[in-house]
Amino acid sequence: MNYSLIIVEITAVLIGLGVLMTDLWISPAARKGLGYAAAVAVGCLLAFATGSLAPQHGLGFRDSFVVDDLARFFKAFFLFGAIVVILMTVEFSSRIASGLSEFFALVIFALVGMLFAASANDLVLLFVSLELITVTFYILTSFQRNRLASLEAGVKYLILGAVASAFMVFGIALIFGSANSTNFRVIAAHQTELATSPVFLLGLLLVLAGLGFKIAAFPFQAWAPDVYQGSPAPATAFLAVGSKAAGFVLLIRLLTQAVPQITAEWSRLLVVMSAATIIYGSLCAIPQRNLKRLMGYSSIANAGYLLLGIVAMSRSGSTAILFYLGGYFFTVLAAFTAMSALAEHIETDEIAGLAGLGRRSPFLAATLTLSLVSLAGIPPMVGFFGKVLLLRSVFESAPGRPDLYLLLGIAVIGVVISLYYYFGVIRSIYWGGSTPNLAPIRTSLGTKVALGTCIAGMVFLGIAPNGYLRIAETAIGGIDSAAGRLKSPALKKVSAHEAH
Amino acid sequence: MPQFTDILFFGLAGLVLLFGLLTVANPFSRNPVTSAMFLVLTIVSLAGLYVLLHAFFLAAIQVLVYAGAVMVLFLFVIMLLDLKEEEHRRLKSGILAVGSLAVVAFVGILLTTLLKAKPTASAVAGRLVEGDTVKLGTLLFENWLLPFEILSVLLLVAMVGVILLTKKDLK
Numbered sequence: 082m083n084y085s086l087i088i089v090e091i092t093a094v095l096i097g098l099g100v101l102m103t104d105l106w107i108s109p110a111a112r113k114g115l116g117y118a119a120a121v122a123v124g125c126l127l128a129f130a131t132g133s134l135a136p137q138h139g140l141g142f143r144d145s146f147v148v149d150d151l152a153r154f155f156k157a158f159f160l161f162g163a164i165v166v167i168l169m170t171v172e173f174s175s176r177i178a179s180g181l182s183e184f185f186a187l188v189i190f191a192l193v194g195m196l197f198a199a200s201a202n203d204l205v206l207l208f209v210s211l212e213l214i215t216v217t218f219y220i221l222t223s224f225q226r227n228r229l230a231s232l233e234a235g236v237k238y239l240i241l242g243a244v245a246s247a248f249m250v251f252g253i254a255l256i257f258g259s260a261n262s263t264n265f266r267v268i269a270a271h272q273t274e275l276a277t278s279p280v281f282l283l284g285l286l287l288v289l290a291g292l293g294f295k296i297a298a299f300p301f302q303a304w305a306p307d308v309y310q311g312s313p314a315p316a317t318a319f320l321a322v323g324s325k326a327a328g329f330v331l332l333i334r335l336l337t338q339a340v341p342q343i344t345a346e347w348s349r350l351l352v353v354m355s356a357a358t359i360i361y362g363s364l365c366a367i368p369q370r371n372l373k374r375l376m377g378y379s380s381i382a383n384a385g386y387l388l389l390g391i392v393a394m395s396r397s398g399s400t401a402i403l404f405y406l407g408g409y410f411f412t413v414l415a416a417f418t419a420m421s422a423l424a425e426h427i428e429t430d431e432i433a434g435l436a437g438l439g440r441r442s443p444f445l446a447a448t449l450t451l452s453l454v455s456l457a458g459i460p461p462m463v464g465f466f467g468k469v470l471l472l473r474s475v476f477e478s479a480p481g482r483p484d485l486y487l488l489l490g491i492a493v494i495g496v497v498i499s500l501y502y503y504f505g506v507i508r509s510i511y512w513g514g515s516t517p518n519l520a521p522i523r524t525s526l527g528t529k530v531a532l533g534t535c536i537a538g539m540v541f542l543g544i545a546p547n548g549y550l551r552i553a554e555t556a557i558g559g560i561d562s563a564a565g566r567l568k569s570p571a572l573k574k575v576s577a578h579e580a581h
Numbered sequence: 582m583p584q585f586t587d588i589l590f591f592g593l594a595g596l597v598l599l600f601g602l603l604t605v606a607n608p609f610s611r612n613p614v615t616s617a618m619f620l621v622l623t624i625v626s627l628a629g630l631y632v633l634l635h636a637f638f639l640a641a642i643q644v645l646v647y648a649g650a651v652m653v654l655f656l657f658v659i660m661l662l663d664l665k666e667e668e669h670r671r672l673k674s675g676i677l678a679v680g681s682l683a684v685v686a687f688v689g690i691l692l693t694t695l696l697k698a699k700p701t702a703s704a705v706a707g708r709l710v711e712g713d714t715v716k717l718g719t720l721l722f723e724n725w726l727l728p729f730e731i732l733s734v735l736l737l738v739a740m741v742g743v744i745l746l747t748k749k750d751l752k
Contacts, residue, residue: 094734142727180745190738209728213735220742279697
């Protein structure tokens with residue numbers, strides 16, 4: 082066994098354990114410092130993981146663990162996300178009554194689950210890493226245990242998550258029963274025979290249901306609004322960015338690497354799922370009065386847009402997913418960092434409570450506005466370019482598949498609806514009604530740095546998307562989805578060298 | 582002429598279904614302790630099915646861990662949380678109808694799938710997995726070593742979480 086393949090994951094576990102242990106020796110006042118230290122440690126890990134010393138390509142642990150360009154792209158994504166979430170938690174710490182160090186440690190353990198999910202090439206590893214992510218989030222969502230809303234969010238997420246996991250493990254059992262293997266490569270090699278086995282197809286459907294729950298796609302979206310509203314802002318941000326991306330990397334691996342033929346046959350199902358998710362998320366967001374709940378519905382709608390890239394079933398579709406996730410990353414993190422910085426000064430999460438923010442803190446107001454503008458998909462922000470890429474990839478695949486034109490129409494309608502509810506929030510920030518309190522809101526240096534990075538990311542990727550787009554294309558390059566087979570690692574290495 | 586193991590299988594499978602139904606929808610009693618006891622019987626019948634599959638170690642663990650240790654915890658929780666109200670709670674008919682519809686639909690899908698499946702189920706020529714401890718140990722610590730180790734992190738997370746969410750005076 083080649084243990085050097087999982088060196089990034091092992092280091093992340095050690096950082097998590099280190100945070101847990103260090104907490105025993107430091108005073109409660111020093112816990113914020115521990116957060117900064119943890120962020121620096123994860124930052125070093127990020128530098129290592131993106132550098133040339135980290136494992137570049139390989140397959141290990143009986144082919145269940147794969148390191149390729151896609152895995153490395155998502156590992157960098159998750160590590161970066163964890164750093165921002167930890168910094169956000171430091172800012173949020175006044176709202177966490179106890180166990181701040183444990184919050185940092187749990188964020189890092191969820192990160193470990195995501196790192197493994199990025200490399201999962203086997204249904205068992207997929208299930209175990211998803212469980213690690215989900216169980217950690219059960220705790221993170223209910224972390225403010227003296228707030229009823231937080232506990233309610235935790236319990237709802239726990240029960241619905243347990244049902245989703247049960248379906249998923251049942252599906253994996255059926256797949257194992259018919260394919261006699263849980264490995265994606267073995268399944269890919271036998272998919273023509275397996276496509277005729279009803280037991281295998283049912284198993285795959287149930288696994289899809291489990292992954293649909295992770296990304297909050299219709300009809301498995303019921304948990305998202307309550308959980309987004311109730312959980313602490315850093316936990317929500319990590320849920321929106323990390324957990325969703327983990328679901329999508331597994332969907333890309335399963336649907337475009339392991340069973341592309343069956344995915345092609347099921348395109349109608351995916352089209353319906355994507356359209357229903359967009360419509361549900363957009364329509365339900367309109368009457369919302371709570372900002373975090375609105376973000377919950379917005380995340381459902383965004384899951385629908387991301388599914389467009391899966392529906393397209395092309396390399397450009399998968400690339401568009403990666404690009405969109407990158408843009409979504411900066412946008413959502415900016416919005417939630419701003420919200421958690423506001424949490425100390427504004428008592429409610431209500432949208433009406435934002436009134437007068439434009440005067441109280443022009444910086445936070447501008448950040449929130451920019452991220453909402455990007456979510457709505459208005460140029461020159463990154464959200465616009467991501468949506469264009471997704472729609473274009475569907476359009477390219479549309480000839481010969483008439484239902485895709487309908488899907489495109491629905492997606493455009495969804496974007497138009499989203500303009501309405503995002504601008505409702507912006508209106509309340511700048512032109513909201515009477516404001517009792519006009520005291521200026523100060524933001525700490527850490528928040529300013531985090532927000533500045535996010536804004537820079539949003540604007541830069543929107544104006545000059547080419548560099549990042551090339552990275553996303555390289556990450557997808559290893560997957561030959563048209564032919565439905567995975568290039569061998571050796572071959573991929575050669576092609577990677579040629580590209581350089 | 583059905584074989585003896587077939588009769589055993591259908592007998593045990595029938596028992597699992599019956600006890601499972603009595604766990605969640607017992608028409609005679611709404612007492613949570615009765616439900617828990619039927620859950621014990623469900624688990625024991627499942628262990629019988631494992632024996633039929635030659636998974637002896639798994640059957641023993643099923644009885645020891647689930648019917649024994651986990652059920653004791655269940656009973657503890659039931660007794661700690663005075664659930665008298667639960668006995669008088671009436672289910673709303675709308676919820677009941679939607680729930681039943683979902684169950685019927687899922688069972689329908691499952692049955693049609695199984696009826697369509699050919700008896701030579703495995704599309705890929707397979708090996709027989711034996712369930713004795715040596716084979717199981719080899720599988721667990723060689724083939725599935727990585728998921729097994731990840732589970733240890735999962736257990737640590739669960740432990741930290743339980744303490745965080747329940748400890749009385751957290752500093």
